[in-house]
Amino acid sequence: MSMAHSQDNSAANLKEEYERFTGRKLSFLFAFILAIILLAGYAATLGSADISVMGVYSAILARFFPGHFQTDWFSDTIVWGLRLHRILLAIVGGFGLATAGAVMQGILKNPLASPFTLGISSAAGFGAALAIVMGAGFVGGQWLIVGNAFIFTVLASLAVYGLAKYKGITPETMILAGIAIMYFFSAMTSFLQYVGHAEQVQEVVFWMMGSLGRSSWDKVWIVSGVIALCFPYLLIKSWDINALGAGDETAKSLGVNVERTRVICMMLVSFITAAVICFTGTIGFIGLVAPHITRMIIGGDHRFLLPISGLAGGLLLLAADTVARTILAPVILPVGIMTAFLGVPFFVYLFVRRKKEFW
Amino acid sequence: MKIICILALLFCIFYLPGIASSSETASIPGDTNGDRMVSAEELQNAEKEFGEGKISSADLETIRLIHESYPRSVKDSTGEEVTIYKPVERIAVMTTEDYEILRTLNSTDKIVAASKYIVQSMEEGSGDLYADGAGYANIGSPISSVDWEALIKADPDLVITYVSSPKQEDLDRNLGGTNIPVIRWDSGNISQYIYIVKNMGRLLDKDEEAEEYSEFFDESLGRYLDEVKARSQAEKPKVYLEADFGGGQTYFTCGSGHAHNALVAAAGGDNIFSGLQGFKQVDPESVAMKNPDAILRYKYLKDSPGIEKELSNTTALEVLRDELLNRQELGRTPAIQNRCVYVFTWDCTRGGARFFLGMGYLGKWLQPEIFHDYHPREAYQEYLNRFQHVDVDVLNSGVFAYPEE
Numbered sequence: 001m002s003m004a005h006s007q008d009n010s011a012a013n014l015k016e017e018y019e020r021f022t023g024r025k026l027s028f029l030f031a032f033i034l035a036i037i038l039l040a041g042y043a044a045t046l047g048s049a050d051i052s053v054m055g056v057y058s059a060i061l062a063r064f065f066p067g068h069f070q071t072d073w074f075s076d077t078i079v080w081g082l083r084l085h086r087i088l089l090a091i092v093g094g095f096g097l098a099t100a101g102a103v104m105q106g107i108l109k110n111p112l113a114s115p116f117t118l119g120i121s122s123a124a125g126f127g128a129a130l131a132i133v134m135g136a137g138f139v140g141g142q143w144l145i146v147g148n149a150f151i152f153t154v155l156a157s158l159a160v161y162g163l164a165k166y167k168g169i170t171p172e173t174m175i176l177a178g179i180a181i182m183y184f185f186s187a188m189t190s191f192l193q194y195v196g197h198a199e200q201v202q203e204v205v206f207w208m209m210g211s212l213g214r215s216s217w218d219k220v221w222i223v224s225g226v227i228a229l230c231f232p233y234l235l236i237k238s239w240d241i242n243a244l245g246a247g248d249e250t251a252k253s254l255g256v257n258v259e260r261t262r263v264i265c266m267m268l269v270s271f272i273t274a275a276v277i278c279f280t281g282t283i284g285f286i287g288l289v290a291p292h293i294t295r296m297i298i299g300g301d302h303r304f305l306l307p308i309s310g311l312a313g314g315l316l317l318l319a320a321d322t323v324a325r326t327i328l329a330p331v332i333l334p335v336g337i338m339t340a341f342l343g344v345p346f347f348v349y350l351f352v353r354r355k356k357e358f359w
Numbered sequence: 360m361k362i363i364c365i366l367a368l369l370f371c372i373f374y375l376p377g378i379a380s381s382s383e384t385a386s387i388p389g390d391t392n393g394d395r396m397v398s399a400e401e402l403q404n405a406e407k408e409f410g411e412g413k414i415s416s417a418d419l420e421t422i423r424l425i426h427e428s429y430p431r432s433v434k435d436s437t438g439e440e441v442t443i444y445k446p447v448e449r450i451a452v453m454t455t456e457d458y459e460i461l462r463t464l465n466s467t468d469k470i471v472a473a474s475k476y477i478v479q480s481m482e483e484g485s486g487d488l489y490a491d492g493a494g495y496a497n498i499g500s501p502i503s504s505v506d507w508e509a510l511i512k513a514d515p516d517l518v519i520t521y522v523s524s525p526k527q528e529d530l531d532r533n534l535g536g537t538n539i540p541v542i543r544w545d546s547g548n549i550s551q552y553i554y555i556v557k558n559m560g561r562l563l564d565k566d567e568e569a570e571e572y573s574e575f576f577d578e579s580l581g582r583y584l585d586e587v588k589a590r591s592q593a594e595k596p597k598v599y600l601e602a603d604f605g606g607g608q609t610y611f612t613c614g615s616g617h618a619h620n621a622l623v624a625a626a627g628g629d630n631i632f633s634g635l636q637g638f639k640q641v642d643p644e645s646v647a648m649k650n651p652d653a654i655l656r657y658k659y660l661k662d663s664p665g666i667e668k669e670l671s672n673t674t675a676l677e678v679l680r681d682e683l684l685n686r687q688e689l690g691r692t693p694a695i696q697n698r699c700v701y702v703f704t705w706d707c708t709r710g711g712a713r714f715f716l717g718m719g720y721l722g723k724w725l726q727p728e729i730f731h732d733y734h735p736r737e738a739y740q741e742y743l744n745r746f747q748h749v750d751v752d753v754l755n756s757g758v759f760a761y762p763e764e
Contacts, residue, residue: 047642047644048642048644048645048647048648049644049645049647049648050648073690073691074647074691077687077688077690078644078647078688081687081688082643082644082688128606131607132605132606132607133605135605144607145606145607193503194503194504195503196503197502197604197659198502198503198524199604199605199659200604200605200659201503202604202638203604203605203606203608204606206606206608206611206640207606207608211608211640213608213609213610213640214608214609325642329642329645330632330635330641330642330644330645330646331635331639331640331641331642332610332639332640332641332642334640
């Protein structure tokens with residue numbers, strides 16, 4: 001009787017402990033959501049146009065409650081036509097890049113892994129450079145650069161997959177294949193810069209620094225759509241990614257199809273990354289560091305790590321873009337520079353403060 | 360011991376010739392004491408050698424010319440004094456602007472090497488504009504990759520290049536010891552252009568040609584630019600200049616220090632971002648807030664309408680203009696409301712086209728009262744025919760700007 005009672009107690013304690021464990025993580029999840037909402041609300045009020053805070057919120061609310069809030073054409077155009085889609089692209093773009101980084105680090109069991117490790121940024125950069133310098137690409141018109149960046153990113157992922165498949169899908173083969181692809185596309189981009197005119201080289205460099213200046217509502221919907229399509233599967237597979245962290249043998253013994261999980265996850269995060277960076281240019285830092293920051297705060301359980309990394313990435317990119325477009329106004333700095341300026345000090349702070357190993 | 364002997368031998372084979380070649384200098388005819396000038400005494404020696412049949416009469420004439428007229432010095436666009444010690448017979452030209460100046464001065468027969476933008480005119484998107492330069496030694500690009508070996512092999516006695524390209528340390532490292540004078544001209548700068556033409560005319564003994572061009576420039580364009588200079592700041596429209604060098608991004612503009620800013624200023628516009636330095640992306644809201652009276656869009660693409668296009672083939676430029684006209688955030692600016700939105704291409708900013716076409720179109724858009732009787736195509740055609748001797752018809756073909764009026 002007393003033994004059964006003790007078992008009940010122990011189970012209750014365990015459940016309580018687990019609930020505390022998950023509760024803490026959920027509280028971080030909500031804290032990040034709240035921080036993003038607050039920062040987005042603040043970012044919406046910043047800009048060169050002289051619109052008051054009330055003017056901004058009236059312009060936002062007038063679309064939802066036309067009878068209750070009044071706005072003018074200028075405020076409506078600035079807020080809805082310039083600021084809001086940029087803010088949302090920062091959030092969804094940062095979410096996508098950070099999630100992709102967290103998944104890559106998980107499936108490759110490598111703290112330095114990110115979609116960019118597999119040559120994705122180099123491929124996108126080459127695609128854009130090809131369009132800028134040679135005017136050549138798979139699609140024409142205004143989609144030339146975007147289309148090239150996207151298609152070359154997907155091609156790079158397929159090439160990494162093909163090379164790794166040849167030698168067996170392991171973290172080592174994927175990283176080595178990725179590094180080979182990265183150097184190949186980097187060399188091709190350097191060649192294009194070498195033969196290009198000074199102005200074209202400058203354009204390529206600007207593209208590769210990343211910018212949210214090309215945002216629009218269409219792009220927000222496309223990126224959001226891709227993330228909405230891919231993220232649920234990654235979240236479902238987060239248990240499997242956790243299992244991969246314990247080693248391929250252990251994961252297999254737990255019933256995980258290691259190779260399939262690794263390949264599908266890699267393809268999905270490549271797809272997400274391609275969708276983001278074809279519109280923004282290469283913003284590499286988020287995918288590498290946002291998952292690390294999150295891991296240092298909430299640990300390595302991918303069920304929580306994936307969404308919270310995404311939110312941390314969104315928050316970081318939004319903060320970086322807000323500073324980038326206001327610190328030297330009217331000049332807008334490339335956001336890729338600002339993500340590192342803001343993220344590195346925070347990362348180093350956590351790195352120094354943290355006593356136990358987080359990886 | 361054997362190893363020391365081998366090392367010494369290798370030193371002699373590889374190092375000594377290097378020292379010898381690096382200290383080799385372009386020789387000055389008649390200069391016997393190495394001071395790079397011909398003194399009266401050295402001229403007498405030359406006359407004596409001519410009497411003895413050791414040198415030809417042409418050689419003697421050259422030595423006499425050097426004695427009488429050299430050295431000659433000019434201050435280039437960097438403020439550096441460049442000295443020429445003998446008549447320039449072999450020129451390496453790295454810029455299309457200076458190539459056009461040499462054509463203006465009827466001095467292309469002195470060119471021995473040129474940049475790829477001249478030698479490979481067709482591949483570099485200039486059509487037939489520099490077709491006569493195809494036979495020169497190709498010395499690459501002054502901006503990204505000079506072929507130093509080809510340049511030295513061409514054995515020029517004058518190199519003409521941009522103000523900042525190639526970098527001075529590259530020039531010193533690669534041409535150091537050759538004593539080849541290098542002149543850096545800012546030939547895209549309207550305030551220096553006539554000075555450059557006249558000084559090059561003086562260096563090449565082509566003063567008459569330089570003067571003829573100077574008169575033509577004053578008559579065809581200079582007088583309009585003088586009128587613009589007399590305008591007060593208040594009479595100059597506020598201009599937002601958007602530059603797209605191929606990346607397709609919006610809201611990149613050119614501030615002070617950029618050649619396009621100088622173009623706007625000379626044509627009578629007040630660049631709203633002249634306070635910025637160089638090429639920068641700006642906040643769209645700031646453009647709307649500054650209320651530009653005119654918006655100019657510069658497009659750089661190899662497949663953009665150019666010198667060889669049909670006159671009516673303006674679709675690409677119309678699309679670019681429409682995109683600007685439809686930007687909601689700029690919808691309330693005077694520029695959009697009055698449809699003062701104009702597009703011009705790379706073809707308008709290259710060589711002489713920068714002035715006769717580029718500045719001309721900008722003048723017509725920004726100061727229509729002054730430029731009302733100026734015709735960019737006619738002025739450029741006359742420049743091409745009279746001074747460039749190029750068989751290119753810009754009256755009945757070519758798309759450079761939209762709308763032209």
